Structures are given as structure tokens and as C-alpha cells.
Amino acid sequence: MSDTRIVIVEDDPVIANLIAIRVRKMGYLVAGIFATGEEAIEKAEELGPDLMIMDIRLKGAMDGVETANSLYTRYSIPSVYLTGDLDPVTFDRAKKTFDCHFLQKPFTDSDLSIAIELTQYKHRFTQNLKKGQEHYSAILRSLTGGVIASDMNGQITFINPAAEVLVRRLPGLTEISHLDDLVTLVDVKGGPFSDSCRAVIREGKVLDIPGDVVLLSKDSSPLPVRGSISPLCEQDDMISGLVIFITRT
Numbered sequence: 001m002s003d004t005r006i007v008i009v010e011d012d013p014v015i016a017n018l019i020a021i022r023v024r025k026m027g028y029l030v031a032g033i034f035a036t037g038e039e040a041i042e043k044a045e046e047l048g049p050d051l052m053i054m055d056i057r058l059k060g061a062m063d064g065v066e067t068a069n070s071l072y073t074r075y076s077i078p079s080v081y082l083t084g085d086l087d088p089v090t091f092d093r094a095k096k097t098f099d100c101h102f103l104q105k106p107f108t109d110s111d112l113s114i115a116i117e118l119t120q121y122k123h124r125f126t127q128n129l130k131k132g133q134e135h136y137s138a139i140l141r142s143l144t145g146g147v148i149a150s151d152m153n154g155q156i157t158f159i160n161p162a163a164e165v166l167v168r169r170l171p172g173l174t175e176i177s178h179l180d181d182l183v184t185l186v187d188v189k190g191g192p193f194s195d196s197c198r199a200v201i202r203e204g205k206v207l208d209i210p211g212d213v214v215l216l217s218k219d220s221s222p223l224p225v226r227g228s229i230s231p232l233c234e235q236d237d238m239i240s241g242l243v244i245f246i247t248r249t
Contacts, residue, residue, distance in 0.1 A: 004120065005031040007049040009040045009067060010082065011059045019053060019112075026113055036060035037067030044075055051119060052079040056094060065093045068100060078123040080115045082107075099123040144247070149232060151241040152201060154179045166215065166223065166246060184216040185209065185225070196229055200242050206230045209246065224249040 006028050010016035013035070020030045031047045034040040037058050052071060056064035068079040078099035083091075094100065101119040103111060137158070140147050146163030150156050156177050167183045179197060200207050209227040216222055227246035231239045 002027045003029070004051060004116075005029050005047065005049045006051050006053060006116070007032045007034065007040060007044070007047060008053045009034050009037060009058065009064065010053070010055045011035045011057075012055075015055075022109055022112060023053070023116075026109070026116070028116070037062035037064065037070070040067055041070055041074070044071055044077065049077055051116060051123075052077055053082065053116075054079040055082045056090060057084070063090075065090065065097065068094075068097050072097065072099065076123075076127070078119050080112075080119050099126050145227065146244075146246045148179070148183075148244040148246075149241060150179050150197075150244075152239070154197065156182065157241065163244075163246065166225070166248070186214050186216055186222075197242055200229045200231055201239055204231045204233075204239055215246065 006023055008016050008019050008023070008030065010019065010033070016033050016035070020033055023030055031049045032040075032043055034043065035058075038060055040052070041062075052068060054064045054068050058064050058067065062070070064079075064081060068081070071077045071079070078101075079097065080101045080103055081094055081097075082103055082105055083094075084105050094102070099119060099122050101115045101122070103115045107115075140158070141160045143160060144162055146166045147158070147160045148156060148163045149158040156179060185196065196207055207229045209225065209229065213225055214222045215225045225246045226249050227244065230243045230245070232241040232243050233239055
């Protein structure tokens with residue numbers, strides 16, 4: 001008997017009860033059956049389901065997509081979507097739901113079992129990845145050196161407290177969102193910071209920031225720094241941005 005708690009959201013009571021019977025036969029616990037998205041959301045915190053089996057076409061003010069997105073945002077509950085003939089607009093909306101799986105009606109017990117297992121696996125993977133990212137972010141925030149990350153266009157995606165101090169940026173300030181507007185590094189030759197960043201992205205190589213480089217930021221005096229500029233690569237080794245590490249010399 002699995003301890004996985006499943007809630008079924010289906011506005012046809014006959015279909016809902018048939019699904020519940022099949023789910024119980026698989027060894028899962030049916031925590032609740034609801035006909036509308038509003039009811040499911042209202043009871044979600046109390047019931048604490050691990051997974052939703054969600055008909056996309058629901059009666060009431062909320063359809064299955066709205067309900068699933070709300071449940072994931074509030075409680076991080078994944079959904080198996082039950083679908084018939086979907087129009088392209090609804091299908092496109094549903095695809096954007098995190099940790100979802102589509103199950104076409106009519107379906108077999110095997111189809112349902114696989115959909116539940118795949119959705120649970122995808123959700124566990126996402127949650128573990130999120131925990132890893134949060135842990136990594138916590139480490140970066142605790143470093144005494146400054147860390148600034150940006151995407152390919154120079155838009156800042158991360159800046160730790162130490163970097164905010166170095167560039168005299170107030171914590172949480174969002175008005176400055178581009179590297180060129182936030183900080184400039186000038187070497188003895190007067191080479192601009194933006195050129196260095198473009199070289200790292202273009203060549204995919206780590207660029208050392210030697211001790212004779214000066215950090216210039218808005219409303220602050222020049223500050224001697226050292227460090228490095230590195231390409232930020234995804235799992236497929238594609239460069240998606242860069243990471244700057246700087247410390248005072």
C-alpha cells in the first residue's frame with residue numbers, strides 16, 4: 001500500500017468514482033473527490049495530497065489548468081491532466097504547468113499507473129533540483145567575495161551581498177539590472193568592462209581580473225579589485241551567460 005495521497009477533480013461523478021476505484025486498486029490512497037476547482041483548492045491544505053488527477057474541462061469558474069496552476073503555486077502539488085479533444089489554446093496553457101503529465105481519455109489502468117509514477121518522478125526531480133539551487137544560492141550569498149551573474153544580454157540574474165557592497169548597491173535594489181549600468185572595470189589600458197564580458201561569452205574561456213584593475217561604480221570612488229569572469233554553461237555545455245567574481249585587492 002503506497003502512502004501517496006491522490007485527489008481526483010472530475011465533474012462527472014460516474015467517471016470520478018471509476019477513477020477512484022482504479023487508483024485504490026493500484027494501492028494509492030484517494031484523499032478526496034471534487035467536482036470543481038474551487039472545492040479542490042479550498043480543501044487542498046487540509047487534505048495534503050501528493051498528486052492531483054485533474055480533468056482539464058471542469059464546470060465552474062475555474063478550469064483544470066487554472067486549478068492545477070493554483071495548487072502548484074500555493075502548495076507545490078503536481079497534476080495528471082485528463083484530456084479529451086483539446087483546443088490548441090487550452091493545450092498551450094496546460095503545457096506551461098510545472099510537473100504535469102497528460103493522459104488521453106479513454107485510458108487503461110496501465111496508462112494511469114504510468115502517468116502517476118512519471119508525474120511523481122518528475123516532481124521529485126524538480127524539488128531536488130530546487131533544493132540544490134537554493135543550497136548553492138545560500139553558499140554564494142555567504143561568500144566574502146563578490147559574485148555577479150548575468151545572462152547573454154548582460155541582464156543581472158544574481159548578485160550576492162558582498163558584490164552589492166563593492167558596487168555600493170542597496171540590497172534588493174532592482175532599478176539597476178544591466179551590467180553596463182551597474183559597474184565598469186578599467187585596466188591600465190583603459191579597456192572597458194563590457195568588452196571583457198563579450199570576449200568571455202564569445203570565446204568561452206575564463207578571464208582573470210588582475211590586481212591592477214579598478215572597479216568603477218555609480219556614485220562611488222575607484223576601487224582596486226581582482227578576480228575572474230567565467231562563462232556560465234548549461235548541462236549541454238551551451239553558454240547561457242557569465243559569472244563575475246571580484247574581491248578587493
